[in-house]
Amino acid sequence: MWVGAFAATFHTGVSVAVAAGIATGNTAEYILAWAVLRTGLSGRTVTLTRVPEILVLAVAAALAPSVAALAGTASLCLGGVAPWEAFASIVTTYWLGDSAGILMVAPFLIAWARASERTRRLPELALACIVAAGASAVVFSDLLSLSADDHVFAYAIFPFIIWGALRHGVRGAATIALVVAVPAVVATAQGLGLFARPDQTESLVLLQSFMTVTVLTGLITAAAVSERDEAARQARLLSHAVEQSATSVMVTDPDGHLVYVNPAFTGLTGYALEDVAGQTPRFLKSGHTPREEYEALWRAVKAGETWRGEFLNRTSDGGTVWEAATISPVREADGHISHLVATKEDITERKRQENDLRRALTQHARAKREMERIAYAVTHTLQEPLRAIGGFTQLLERRYGDRLDETGRGYLTHVRAGTARMSRLFRDLMDYALIDEPTAPDGPVDLNETVATAIGNSRAGGAVTVSGPLPVVRGHAGQMRMVFQHLIDNGMAYAKPGEPPDIHIEARAEGAGWRVTVRDAGIGINSTFHNKLFVLFSRLHTDDEIAGSGVGLAYCRRVLERQGGRIWLDSVPGHGTSVHLWLPDGRTDPEATSA
Template sequence: MSENRKILIIEDSPTYQRALADELVSRSYDIICANSGEEGLELIKENPPDLIVLDVMLPQIQGYPVCRLIKSNPHFRHIPVIILTLLEGNRIMPEAIEAGADSFINKQAPMSLIVRRIDALLKMSIAAKLFWQEEVIVEEEEISLAGKKILLMDDDLTYLQILKRELVIDGYQVMDVTTGEQCFEKVKEEMPDLILLSLEMSDLEGTDVCREIHKAKRFYSVPVLMLTPTDSREQIIRSFEAGANDCVAKTDNLKLIKLRIISILKRKYFEEEMRKVRTQLSGAEMKMIIANSEKEIQKQFAQQLEEKNKLLEKEIAERQVAEELSRKLSRAVEQSPVTVVVTDTEGRIEYVNPKFIQLTGYAYEEALGQNPRVFKSGEHSALFYKELWETITAGKEWRGEFHNKKKNGELYWEFASISPVRNLNGEITHYIAVKEDITERKRAEEELKRSKTELETQAWGLQKANDSIKMLYKQLEERNKELQKLDILKSEFVSTVSHELRTPMAIIREGVSQVLEGILGDINVEQKEFLTISLENIDRLGRIINDLLDISKLEAGRVELRREWFDLVSIVNDAIKNYKLMDKASAKGVELRTKFSGERIEVYADRDKLIQIIMNLINNALKFTEEGFIEVAVEDCEDRVECKVSDTGRGISEDDLQHIFVKFRQFDRKDGPGKQGTGLGLTICKALVELHGGTMTVDSKAGVGTTFRFILPEYSMEEILREAISSGMKEAEKLEEAFSAMLMSIDSVETKKHLMDEATYNEHLQQIGKIAYHVLRRSSDKAIGIGGCKLLMTLPVTNGRQALIVQARIEEKINEYLEKEALLEHFKVRFSIASYPSDGSSSEALWNRLFPGGGLAE
């Protein structure tokens, strides 16, 4: 056909070039082919095409520089350019748009999708071609997009507001609507320069809205950018079939979405400028151009309509079957336990699966374009590889073993099956290798051979070895029994300390206290003094037992912190109140003081352990202070909480100060009373503070007094949640197990929230959180509340599939509660799950999956 649209393909792979050319020729396009960037530029000068398909990876000059040269020339910049790449969209988009490309697509996409993209771009470039045929050149000028009207339709209010704010910052006039009806009205009122439609809506879908808008001739020229939930092929095809000029996934970075908007608006600007120039032509010229334009457009649409009517029904059915099969095959290859390598007919690698990357150490980008000879170990002969190549080029399957080399130089064994891949015409287009790592098997075989040789040569010693093994086994059994006895003795000792000593001591103390208080009769002064000393020594013995048990647990790493939020001020006040009630300080003439930087100072710590630290420090101060005061001060600093226990006691010498936290070391500070205890109290305090991630220090001056200071880090809720995810992942990695984190969000339906008061609403939120918490049966499962409407659950030894089962159980219990309370229409519960290692190998990857914005706020 003399008036067919002309397409230039610049591609150095003969196989792919031929396949694409055949597909386009079957659609009545005229095709020109170039094998390099230089050849392509020469062909453009000699015979400008209507559209250019440009590969990124080219010899000498690569695709991006070629695209820049085309777009920098005013004679050729109107020609649409599609970039072909093997990379994913997010990685190619910025470079492609910066180079001036009108679109880009993955080379592995179906040919039907590539042809649809070409059709869409050629429709947009009709005006540009007519303008070029008249040899009218628009002088280059700075294009300003500020003030352009953009209509944005989405019923996801959060996403709508985020995108609107970003576009307003860039200087656009942004109008937003949440329904299809509102969109139709706004288009009629404002005539926007660009419309952004969300593909999936609760009422009319974006595709329906797009079709309705383009039914009216006055709005046909308004470009539409479709916002798809993901970048799936099915959603892209639906968008183009509805008449969208382009589409982009909501999951893409906002910067990439804005680049797409700029690209569309610049093309629209260029087309409008050409229309302005066209209106300046004479009447005869205009009639001729309009006639040619109408004739060409009618002809093209007639051809396309005829082709589409023939293929549409068949394509829809075949596409659904093919895409489902493609998804299954893709998942099978991606998740396969064997390596899969696909090469072109020249042996250049075009695809490798994740198992290949894991085994060889080569990144995906490093492997692409390489010849498998880079894996040679040098242990196979040239004849070996020659026979392999002759077999597969003859169309046969080759099977055999390779001794190959990884990127780090390590050798490994593979059993491979290499087969040719043919197209519908029976021509070989690719080779596929499926290879199993048999390194361990080969090692085992070698080990078996060596073992067999050793067994054969040492058969005479078998009986002797057997006797020795029996004797060793007997000794091992006896030793094991001894160890079991020791373990039982140790457990019995701990049990005796915790029960046999504590229980009688409690009874003795109670009896002595009753005698001392005169409950059992009057006692004289001498008896009272004796009983007082006895009571003090009983308490001292109890403290010694507790200290010994605490230090043994700390050194064995068996102390677990049960962190929670609580008010440290109230803890200190309660401790001081207890000492005042016991009259320990006033009896010595010592004043107990407190000093706080605020009425409440919240800390995230183990309440019982912190009480133990404070009580121990106050006891220590009372022991060595004869007069003056003891002050407990708590200060809430910017990133920490600082607690000080100061006294006006005898102080500590400089020599003793450096050993103050060494266990079993006792310091009198000065000759006199106070030398008693285990020497473990301060050691335990410091260890407990450090277990919290804090520090403990001491300042003292002999004869003046002592100040013990400990600092606790102040955690934000985000730090607490990140630490929970990180520690769960580390434990899973150590145990070679899975780990999952689940975020549950409870949203109220806006139209229903006003029907209940705030207290009732919060009560229901708490009840829903409790239901989720109680579903977690294992002690290792944890739940952390985030405000009133979110709950983070960590699930050790749980993969993604198992986490979904837990989610289903939680949803079932919550729905039972909501149905019972008639609240199903009031609350909406959402879940997000991130699993290690399937969703990422770093805690940051899991965090970003749970909180896509990076922080706690959505």
């Protein structure tokens, strides 16, 4: 820019210093104009399709040339090309010429560089340019012998500018304005036309002022039309979206009188717009929603807030439909509420499923409580005859043991073993039935204390070793004690014949919790039966081979799942078994852990 301005100015015969000063001023003008546009448009691309863009361009055209005018005129005066007495006059002329040039040329270049034009309209634009150029030549060349004071005839070119703005947008307005300006400038420079004065500079200043007003009028009109067309396009798009939406839409005035319903509303309720226009939505009421809910709704929307809720509404055929509604106010630019928009979703099926689920949960809870009562009653009721059987067995052995032969004493041994096994089974079943109703709430459980108690209850003694301190986990202390007691008992019971039990417990951090492993060196389990063993009463050995109730591992699985953990095992026959427990960290938030 600087080089071009310098070359053009130096070519007129001025000194290098004067040419450099003018070139510097012109370059500063361009940079200032760019800064004004970038700031005013917040960095957006200049399209000149919005009125604010035209106004920012006008500000740039008014502000930026002042730099070039001051710098250029000062250079001319300092170089002796112009007298200082003419400084103000030259600055004004310089500034107005650059300003008019920006408004005439920049929109033309921007419009043709960026705007898209339908090919079928280009012949119409070309025709408009030809007619406008002819009208400009007639008006500004004084072919009609008009008086120089009859400036009103200059406005004869306005219809062409408006034609271009309305039909072709910014491109049309900018192009026709430039086409009109060319014969006007040529004629005025020759001393012809409406703006001709004895002083040529005065003539061109008057013409430039007129053309500035003309082009701004055309550009603002074109931008306003573009904004209107864009708003109409958006309105058509939104209207199509609402019409095709599967969500019901109602629009009312501020007092609740219906002005629009979409086809989805009609399909859902059976009411068409012509049936309900002007009515309030009271015809939808089924009587299910309390009056207080409607009052809260109106308070919210009148206050400019969005209300959300559910309605059980009537349909035109007398049926009902559940709807999830969102009602929002629509505000005008001044903040006044002009309409209310309600969007509603059919949730009838969801409500039915919720009711079915609620009933199923209620029935499940009732059945669960009943089963727990039955289990409690059965275990306690059956414990009494078991104790009686055990007591009479002892009496028989004390009083008549010396009279019984070996077979009879064997029978008594089997009776004692059976009653003990039944008692243990009932006790384990009772613990299993009450897992979901613990005696105390869940909380942090120190596994060091829990495991120590379990070892003591199992009388495992030195058969159990623990590696390092165990963590604090989240769960129920009593149930966790029973879990480790069952696992230690299993390790003792399933040790290899002839070898002492060897049980090892260790823990390591894993994810948001801890993995605790209970490992033994026993007989092991075939992988086919790993999952089966966590099912209630599932056993791989008879009671004569290895005593047990078949409840232990099932109990452990229920406890771990209830506390947000899990349990699984690894085992190879003949090489021992490792039971893994994962439990959430007792020092973290339980809801965050479970999520």
